[in-house]
Amino acid sequence: MVDRGHAPAAGAEQRLQQLGITLPPPPTPFGAYVEAVKAGNLVFLSGMLPVVGHTPQFIGRVGGELTAEDGKRAAETACLSGLSAAKAYLGSLDRITGVAKLGVYIATEGDFRDHPKVADGASELLVKVFGEAMLSGRVVLGVASLPLGMPIEIELVLEVEA
Template sequence: MNNPLSSYTVQAGPEQRLHDYNIELPPVPTPFGAYLEVVHINNLLFLSGMLPVVGGKPTYLGRIGAELTIEEGRRAATIACLNVLAAARHYLGSLDKVSRVVGLGVSIAICGNSREHPKVADAASEMLVHVFGEEKLSNRIVLGVASLVLGMPIELEVIFEVTP
């Protein structure tokens, strides 16, 4: 990954990285349905249904390649990832308890002929690298779908390994 932040010292923890890069986490999002956004089982923390919302309101609506550009999709992915981090920090008390990013699932609402999924999903992956370091980067699946909840362009599912 050609990322200038990936050369950041491995010793810095996630909380220090957030501070050093002036990454401010939004308020913890609340679910739009009957589900939990965070489930902790053994040493795994599952976060799902993470959307590009701030203050309970969508920041972007539409499909990539139709109503939204690739760059707008990347910004939506970044906001959704910041919500992942906010929810994990809220649940754990500190992101320093995350020992590894295990998995990242990215669903992207696209128009039929769009093939730019990786460029949009990379914004979420890059945010995780900024905060946790390249050595803790996960596997990833990226899916293009016809629509997502409330017309939003992206939805993330993330699995973290955590220390007790």
């Protein structure tokens, strides 16, 4: 269990610069929904796919057309899209005081077993940007298919300053 004591994630924007990470353009919906909704001090992001803007970067199933390493890169790409959506919604990632939940859904072949390794692509990015104290609880699931044939969909619930 982690008690963050609601310490702000000051420096997330600066860490991105130091790491040489440029966020992609904020994703645009593929259907009738919005990318982010705030309830109290939580921001719920819609499912984030491995896209840049509106263009898929990975297609296929992990353990089939894609390797676990491909899946890990796709999870990182989906997480970058999530950070971009959060920044567009909040104005700055420095407003984030915690990552409450990370869900990683992986389209896999039936016998694939390296789900945690794939999900680490998103978790490791969040640690780089926000620090280890912000590491969240996480759910990782293998599924038969995901939107538009993409291999990864992540969900993020972020805690923000009041």
